[in-house]
Amino acid sequence: MTIHKDCADHLRTHYAALTGGKLSSGHAHELVAAFFGYGTGSALRAETQRPLDLLSQADIMIPDLPLLDIRRAALSGLPEDLPANDVIVDLLVEHLEASGQFTGTVWLTRDLVDHIGADFIRDNAFTIEDALSGEIASTNAFFDELYPDEVTVEHGDDALIATVDGHLNGENDQDRAFHGDSIAFESVVTFDRVAGRTGYSNPSFATTGEVDDSRYYDD
Missing domain, CATH: 3.10.450 (Nuclear Transport Factor 2; Chain: A,)
Structure with a gap:
């Protein structure tokens, strides 16, 4: 399983447990792609030079919070009770760290x-x-x-x-x-x-x- 899919599945599972509702796979993948700095999920999947599978080798991770804000505003049909972006970011960071997929330093900043x-x-x-x-x-x-x-x-x-x-x-x-x-x-x-x-x-x-x-x- 790719890191992209693992994070998307984790986000969907968390949302279902939190609200009892359903976050679509497409929406989850787009939000996770933005978190990792890609404008679309297809752009993330097309990455070949430095795939996300190498994340464990990185020392610093800088989630793209401004892009996540932009993509969330552009996506239609998102659940109204979807947690705030900062909550989603914390959720994904904690999951990556707990699963050992990233063990370095995280910079959480919009500036x-x-x-x-x-x-x-x-x-x-x-x-x-x-x-x-x-x-x-x-x-x-x-x-x-x-x-x-x-x-x-x-x-x-x-x-x-x-x-x-x-x-x-x-x-x-x-x-x-x-x-x-x-x-x-x-x-x-x-x-x-x-x-x-x-x-x-x-x-x-x-x-x-x-x-x-x-x-x-x-x-």
């Missing part, structure tokens, strides 16, 4: 740019700071404040690529000559696609930066 610019960058600040160690050593500051100024996200065929532009700010060491207290950086974060359109590998970082002296001038 991927915001999630990367806030939670993800905060959790991976040390990786970026470590890549800027040479620039840090050239200054007289202690750095501990990393701020993303702009985040862009590109969904490619092979990877999800996030570009983060920001500043690493610090506090001057008064016992040393001033050589800057802010580093402008750009970090290109690549998540290789592993399974379907929602299963990715742990990211790789390519970070560059330089001391930002644009706020300073000579009298």
Whole structure:
């Protein structure tokens, strides 16, 4: 049994147990396809390069909540008492984890740019700071404040690529000559696609930066 069909069957079984009603197989398959990032069930079934059967090899899963919202609104004849989309997402995630079909980290967000610019960058600040160690050593500051100024996200065929532009700010060491207290950086974060359109590998970082002296001038 494919992961797609297993999830659709689980959704139908849950709905029947919850309401005593019937969710059609077609509706369940379309909702599950959207959850996995596909506009239609046929598009999911046509996936050959990175089938969902490889989901257990992925480190990160990002269910496509915005697409699920769109597809649900477009489908006609759905039961009026169908649980909310967030409930459906939680149900499918719990099933995938309980059945061992996915054991990694799940990102539940409708705003991927915001999630990367806030939670993800905060959790991976040390990786970026470590890549800027040479620039840090050239200054007289202690750095501990990393701020993303702009985040862009590109969904490619092979990877999800996030570009983060920001500043690493610090506090001057008064016992040393001033050589800057802010580093402008750009970090290109690549998540290789592993399974379907929602299963990715742990990211790789390519970070560059330089001391930002644009706020300073000579009298």
